[in-house]
Amino acid sequence: MEQATTTARDVAASSAPARQGRPGLALAAVCLGFFMILLDGSALNIALPAVQQEMHGSISALQWVVNIYTIPLASVLLTAGNISDRWGARRLFIWSLVFFTGASLLCALSSSLGFLVGARALQGVAAGGLLPTTLAIIARTYPDPVERAKAITLWGATGGLALVAGPIGGGVLTELLGWRSIFLINVPVGLVTIFLTVRYASETQTRAAKSLDLAGQIVGVIALSSLVAALIEGGALGWSAPLTLGLVALAVLGIAAFFVIEKRSSHPMLPLAIFRRHAFTASITNGFAFQFGGYGMQFMLAIFVQEHWHLTAAQTGVLFLPFSISWVFGTIVLARRLVSRGPRWLLWTGATASLIGALLVLGISDESTWPLLAVGTAFVGLGCGVFSPSLNAAALLSIDPNFTGLGSGVLNTARQIGMAVGVALLGAFVAIQDTLLGTRLGMALVAVCFLTIVVLSVRYVPRKER
Structure with missing residues (x-):
């Protein structure tokens, strides 16, 4: 069993109620962060043809705009949970918000598809840090099980609201202000969310977490990226193209290597x-x-x-x-x-x-x-x-x-x-x-x-x- 270790600051944070006695505002911060990372994808789907028209990209380029966000998000989720245990969920949430907001601004300022894809990758990494911390902060803010259940219900409803707002909001923003506004709107929302989190959310308890499985993390990213790249480029270049075949081979080798690493690791990211x-x-x-x-x-x-x-x-x-x-x-x-x-x-x-x-x-x-x-x-x-x-x-x-x-x-x-x-x-x-x-x-x-x-x-x- 892992031995919990806390600093004096962590003990004080974990034993105190939500800052300023405003748990509702701490919940609002968490829900806003959750809303941002879900809204981004559903709104962007509607705006993709506008991106294609301005940037003169192909369907495969649009797939990269979407997936370069999803791949790092999926890849860092398990590791982010481990970092949250060491660092504190509130701290990781704040820093992830800072990077997500900054990356959103870079997306809005993109001058080329390559620049946009790079900024989206940064967004995905930041979203991977945000997602696993939201429920941890809610659990810390609402120790009473009944109140916590109500808070989690509101958190879940936020996801539903993002699903409704995404298509119609993305369509309207694209028509009136252009596709860049979908990313630009994250900046003021992100700044408000950072303020609310810093002022009202309490830090979660930290503990000595298991060693990070860096080898598994790196090989897992390579395997997943190669698989998705093979599917995208196969549709664009043909399934017998040398690049497609090379990516398929790299994906197969990466998946095999990942399972070997996880089987032999003393602290695997994914216990088989x-x-x-x-x-x-x-x-x-x-x-x-x-x-x-x-x-x-x-x-x-x-x-x-x-x-x-x-x-x-x-x-x-x-x-x-x-x-x-x-x-x-x-x-x-x-x-x-x-x-x-x-x-x-x-x-x-x-x-x-x-x-x-x-x-x-x-x-x-x-x-x-x-x-x-x-x-x-x-x-x-x-x-x-x-x-x-x-x-x-x-x-x-x-x-x-x-x-x-x-x-x-x-x-x-x-x-x-x-x-x-x-x-x-x-x-x-x-x-x-x-x-x-x-x-x-x-x-x-x-x-x-x-x-x-x-x-x-x-x-x-x-x-x-x-």
Whole structure:
């Protein structure tokens, strides 16, 4: 068992209530930070064609703009949790906010796609530091379990609000002020969030954490980046191109090396023993499939309707409103009312609704079929809203209670990897010469993802929470 060690300052911080007696403002800071990192992705999807038009980039370049944010975010999540234990969640949250705000300003000032991709990479690293610290700060701010549960509910609702605000806000901002405003708005919001955190949030307790698995971290980033790059460049250059084949080989070698390192490491970033439980492995696969289908679909369809149907960014945002609103309704209303049925029931019923929606979207053709797209994506959003809150519950039911933090970290990492791979692969489909055929093939793959969740949930996920 790890021995907790604290400094005098940490002891004082951990024994005191939230600074200035304003826990609500500390919660507001955490929710604003969480809102920023979720809003950024959903708003940018709508603005990507505008970025492409100004920067004269290809579909593969747009995939990099999205994935260069997701890859580092996914890669540093587990390590960020370890750093938070050593440094304190509040301190890591503040510094991550500083870097995220600065990187957002760099994105807004980008003069080329290469500059934008580099700034987005910095954003992704900062977001990877923000995400795992939010719940730790909430737990410190609200020691009472009832109050903490209410705070976490508000935190979760923030994610739903970002999902609704992203498409419509991104469309309106792009139309009125240009795509750069999507990043520029993060600057004042980030500064307000930093102020609230410094003034009102209390530091979490620090402890002597395990040694950092630097070798696993570096090789894991190389493996994931090579895999996503192979999918992106394969769609742009061809699957037999030397660069594509080289990236595939590097990804395979990197994945193999990563598992060897984790098996031999005394303090592995990802202990492989946790995958011996089939139910946990199924839950991690579900998390990957969810993010691949739900978020990869949004990227692909946003490109499709603006390039093939010639919709504006604002029109695209409106078209995605049924998807976003039904997702929030499924999460805040249905999932909360039906939670007593257990995670397995919520997973398979929600994924079934999303599967129906994906199959409906398969029928789209020209712009006259927009009602079919709106209804189909609404079903996808409703289903995702119902089952996505149960992904964590299902994963934690399937793992030793002593490793719940690790299990949650692995699940969130798998989800972010699913998003990166989904954007890369579905982007390759929409980039083929027959855009409609590629979109339909992509939606068929999205349907397979939701079908996988149905099957694995029925087969492996326990009926009720312990």
